[in-house]
Amino acid sequence: MAISSTPSTTSLGKDSWLRSVMDKCILKDDGSNFLEWEFNIKSVALTDNVLxxxxxxxPIEPGPRASSVVRTAYDDHVRMSNDIKNVLIWSMSPKLKLSCISLNACEISTRMITMFSQTPKVRQYDAAARFFEAKLERGQKAGPHVLKMVEYVDILERLGCNIPKTLVVDRILHSLPTKFAHFRLKYNMNGMDKSYHEIHALLTQAERDMEASGSEKGDVLTMKLKNMSLGVKKGRGKKKSQFKKSSKKHDKGKGKAIENGNPKAKSAKLSEAKCFHCNGKGHYRRSCPKYLEDLKEGRVMPIGFKGRASTSKR
Structure with missing residues (x-):
């Protein structure tokens, strides 16, 4: 590799923005997030022109007879390579750090690719699965979630799998929870056609507005739309609950009356009874001794019989 005689002005030291980016994606021991890690590494390396x-x-270290220009260029290369190595080490798990501490930047990158890289077909499947299964979980922010989905789309495009923009936007909107229902409805009803970064900005602002107002309007709107689609009328559920309550109260009272069976109440009620056969008190006709005797002798007809009663025995 040719050595540039112009020192690089890119700083990858302790305060580098590259390190702050890599802090967000630490390469795991099993390499399960290797695609994201490699994407971040190459993106920032291309930006800083240090790929x-x-x-x-x-390069090979110059001999003692090398000119000062060649020596300076070599020293600059070593210094920059060490800075990049520090960033790579910083973005790895503790176990991987120990295995790469004695390697240079190129050797570290080659080893990680050898250990965790996959065939293009497997990488395409993995990126597609992550994209279509992505979902904004409770407590997560919408901005990083959208950027992560866009990263999966970029990986698929580099592998030759181009997803239509309209499908990507629909998938991003579908991955949002119900509190963004108002945003989703407004976007579709107005026929908006925004770029990924514009959608990222709109969702971030919508999330800030919801947090500032302290309410999740999307949940209320979703419930209203669902009730309208099911034909639920206002107040129907309330009336039903009142009916159930009154029914339970009525049954409860009947149960108590039967269960308690107060003999004093029954006795008081019987003492006020009047017999319509003998005009006596304290009993009803069905238990009247005179009525039972006349019924037996045939002098009267049974209760409920519509025929004319006989007054004498035949």
Missing amino acids: TYLTEAP
């Missing part, structure tokens, strides 16, 4: 430090072996 060659990851893909090409370091």
Whole structure:
């Protein structure tokens, strides 16, 4: 690799923005997030124009007779390579750090690719699965969630799998929880056609507005739309509950009356009874001794018989 005689002005030291980016994606021991880690590494390396430090072996150290220009260029390369190595080490799990501490930046990148890289078909499947299964969980922010989904789309495009923009937007909106129902409805009803970054900005602002108002209007709107679709009328449920309550109260009272069976109340009620056969008190006709005797002798007809009663025995 040719050594540039111009020192690089890119700083990848302790306060580098690259390190702050890599802090958000620490390479795990099993390499399950290797695609995200590699994407972040290459993205920032391309931005800083230092990708060659990851893909090409370091130059041979110049001899004692080398000119000062060559020596200075070599020293600059070593310094930059060490800065990139520190960033790579910083973005790994403790176990991987120990295994790469003695390697340079190019060797670290090559080893990670050898350990965790997959065939293009497997990488395409993994990125597609992550994209279509992505869902904004409770407590997560909408901004990073959208950027993560866009990263999966970028990976698929680099692998030759292009997803239509309208489908990507629909999938992003579908991955949002119900509190964004108002935003989703407004976006579709107005026929908006925004870029991924514009959607990211709109969702971030909508989330801030909801947090500031302290209410999740999307949940209320979703319930209203669901009730309208099911034909639920206002107040119907309330009336039903009142009916059930009154029914339970009535049954409860009947149960108590039967259960208690107060003999004093029954006795008081019987003492006030009047017999319509003998005009006596304290009993009813059905238990009247005179009525029972006349019924037996045939002098009267049974209760409820509509025929004319006989007054004498035949």
